[in-house]
């Protein structure tokens with residue numbers, strides 16, 4: 001089964017499993033959206049669990065490669081300027097430098113190549129824009145044998161478990177503004193990046 005098919009199977013259950021545990025983490029991350037009206041991209045928007053936490057001030061674009069997940073996001077966008085786009089997070093269907101903020105919640109560790117997602121985020125962000133990450137990342141050099149063992153299987157059905165953010169970011173035009181433990185003893189991290 002491909003990752004895209006896996007998310008078609010997961011779509012009807014996703015909110016029940018993920019919504020409650022991630023709500024406070026989403027709120028904390030999204031508190032860093034710009035104050036002034038901005039173009040905001042939600043990469044791997046999924047069923048739109050971030051949407052109820054978004055202020056109406058901005059213009060939002062949600063991109064996801066799975067139609068079943070994306071379809072669930074639309075009803076959540078009531079009252080927002082929101083467009084849902086089918087597309088690949090590793091090859092975004094947008095021009096260079098057309099967003100002020102990229103929300104990367106539970107996507108960098110999900111895709112086979114998290115660095116490609118970050119590279120694409122850097123491409124579509126305007127200099128001075130920011131990326132808001134929320135995901136599970138290993139620290140460099142941390143053994144985490146069980147996660148490394150299970151990662152190839154988990155990657156096929158939902159997410160990788162062995163992504164080292166520092167490796168994925170290496171050489172990309174981002175500065176780290178903040179990097180905070182969010183949950184599960186710091187495995188989930190809330191990270192803010194500035195597009196330099």
Ligand SMILES: C[S@@+](CC[C@H](N)C(=O)[O-])C[C@H]1O[C@@H](n2cnc3c(N)ncnc32)[C@H](O)[C@@H]1O
Pocket residue numbers: 003007018043044045046047048049050063064065066069087088089090105106107110111
């Ligand atoms: C774990 S869910 C996260 C959804 C949402 N961001 C959230 O925080 O609840 C991962 C989402 O990424 C999407 N996805 C996975 N790989 C993708 C890719 N290469 N391009 C676009 N979307 C992708 C899946 O369809 C799914 O909706």
